[in-house]
Amino acid sequence: MSEVLFYQLSKFPLERALPTLLEKCLERDWVVTVQFATEERCDAIDAYLWTYSEDGFLPHGTKKEGHPEYQPIYLTTESDNPNEAIVRFLVDRAPLPDPAQYQRVVYMFDGNDQDALQEARKRWVEVKDTGHDLTYWAQTDSGGWDRKA
Template sequence: MSIDVLFYHLMHQPLEAALPKLLLKCLERDWRVVVQTGSDERRRSLDSHLWTFQDDSFLPHGIKEDGYTDAQPIYLTAEGDNPNNAKVRFLVDKAVPPSLADYQRAVYMFDGNDPEELADARIRWKEAKAEGFEATYWQQTESGGWERKA
């Protein structure tokens, strides 16, 4: 089975603006998702943000402390776990990926204004290519959309 690995280069909007839009697309396709952050602090921040990112909407999600982790359409973690049996894994803030073999799609989102995140994304790109994954690179446009670059 081929695993698609997508790299989203944030340039004009922060993660908090871009991530919810991509998560909504996943839910529209009935995909279960795990979002892995680089720290518990960031996980807690995203947990709060996803409930309030729009005045008239929220993204249904959960964290370990909420319980019912296997029932969550979107699960936030700072670890390599996958209790909701997601087939899509987002990795943000230089999160170290677990084995991607159980996923159909992995999505790395990185801040193009942060040299450390750029360096980490380059490492992850080389790893994905070395493992034979289908890797694509998307750069954020000024309007917040995405343009495929590679």
């Protein structure tokens, strides 16, 4: 059984929230794939992860660099799993894979966008019926996360 986590962005944008969650994954030696809905967003986050912190960066790659099997974090718009990730992040309404393919699936959505919020609710119901462990997290004012369900 997989864990499926829904993270509602409401206080801070993806650019602030995603690196912190990815850092936690790397601390646990988890291999990660992050799937985006568009190439433009994938490219923007790719560039951002190299410079988001003055004292470091997140090691990652995309299809452009090749060798996905060596990437601890792989950014993509496709549904494949070329780095054999055990954790899959879905952002910007990227399609939800079969959670059984991963130990953990993290679905991040913009809670200030009514369409994204409605879609997240629909996906919650779909996953709830599959028997996977399901949790919902909301951002705190400090940028952390509170478990709500």
